[in-house]
Amino acid sequence: MPQIAPEAEFRAVYEAWSAGRLTRADAATKLDMCERTFSRYVSRFRENGSQWWQDRAGHRVSRRRASDEELATLIGLYASQYPGWAVRHFYDRYRREHGGSRSYTWVKDALQRAGLVERRARDAASKRRRKERTPIGRKPREGMLVHQVASRREWVAGHRCDLIVTVDDASNRVCSGFLVAARGIWSVLGGIRETLDQGLFDSLHLHMALPSRLSPEETVFGGHTKSQLERVMKELGIEVCYSDPALRTRPMRVIGSLQRRLPRELAAAAIVEVDLANRYLSRYWTRFNHSFGRLPTDASSAFVPLTVRNREKLRDVLCLKHEIGVHNGHQVLCEGKPLDVAEQVRQQLHASENYRIHEYENGDCALFNGRCRVMAMKKADHRLALP
Structure with a gap:
């Protein structure tokens, strides 16, 4: 029939x-x-x-059907200003910068029909692996776990540098991100400092390779990177773990998205200097979090806001600390090495007391006796004596 x-x-x-x-x-x-x-x-x-x-x-022809002029404008916009961009990345620009009103699927289909974007067919093996993958549950609240990861590449045209990104686990939101010439103890502490603007968090997952010893560019006193970092985390009351394979997937996905997007964003903004790129990033993270952030399971936050007094003390926590002592009544030792100090500093030292030097990111130092700040020290006031 x-x-x-x-x-x-x-x-x-x-x-x-x-x-x-x-x-x-x-x-x-x-x-x-x-x-x-x-x-x-x-x-x-x-x-x-x-x-x-x-x-x-x-x-009947739909009233919402796009005209030939609108379709040609879209194709010309992508081909002239955004060639090679991912469709999702281009769609964000299309809506934000050019006032587009079409859906993502319509834009993707139009670009694929024009041959500007390839159709990607996921094979059966990839689909099976995706189904078999056991995702690790996110933390329910913001501030319970924070990831810090670094990626070195040519983020700015002609400048190969490290991008240091600090990401919250629950919301997938970037709390801090900046470019540095080379990763080190100060870049790690800088990301922690910017994240602490929201409050104290519970734990830090550090997913990056750091030198075992502090470099001469970071400090004149030497020392071990891990011991200094763990001392800072202990004073803040924050747990720290290093490159946990079970936790690496989430921050690496954020870095992957940034590797595809950020160089094109900086090139489109005609940025060729690292300092200008860092200024741009301070505004860029709001848009990035809007696209890739998510709502945590629990709306309450685990971030504990810092009091005014704690913020004032934060500078003497996020620094390098070196124990010094007076040997034989006149010789000053730091980390077991002789230390030449200016005469005005030597007059403040007594053999029966324990002293500590706080070294800050700008190179200045301060001399402490217990909790008491004895005096400030400039770079010219000290240097390690050669053996």
Whole structure:
């Protein structure tokens, strides 16, 4: 038996219902619709006849259909200003910068039909691995776990540098991000300092390779990177773990998104200096978090706001600390090495006391005796004696 066309099927059911051979419920069931929809179809069919059914079937051109000019403008915009951009990245710019109103699917299909974007077919093995992957649950609240990761590449044209990014686990939101010439203890502490603007957090996952010893560019006193970092975390009351394989996936996905997007964003903004790029990043993270952030399971936050007094003490926590002592009444030792100090500093030292030097990121230092700050020290006031 030949298949009945939709209009003919509706007309046959309508005539049977009009003749009383079918109830309204039976007629709606035969057409796979509810009774209210069947009643609306009947009233419109009585008013307009077959013309209404043809319009409903899609023979009428949609009022939302894009014109040829709009389609040509979209294709020209992508080809001239954003060649090679991912569709999702281009779509964000299309909506934000150019006032576009079309959906993501419409934009993607238009670019694919024009041959500007390739159609990617995921193979069966990739789909199977994706289904078999066991995702690690996120923390329910912001501030419970923070990831810090670094990536070295040519982020700015002509400048190969490190991008230090600090990401919250629960919301996938970037709390801090900046470019430095080379990663080190000060870049790690800088990311922690910017994250602490929101408050103290519970734990830090540090996913980056750091030198075992502090470099001469970082400090003149030497020392071990890990011991200094763990001392800072202990004073802040924050747990720290290093490159946990179970936690690496999430921050690496954020870095992957930034590697695809950020160099193109900086190039589109005509930025060729690292300092200008850092100024741009301070505004860029809001847009990035809007695109890639998510709502945590628990709306409450685990960040504990710092008091004014704690903020004042933060500078003497996020620094390098070196124990010094006076040997034989006159020789000053730091980390077991002789230390030459200015005469005005030497006058403040006594053999029976324990002293500590706080070294700050700008190179200045301060001399402490316990909790008491004895005096400030400039770079010229000290240097390690050569053995």
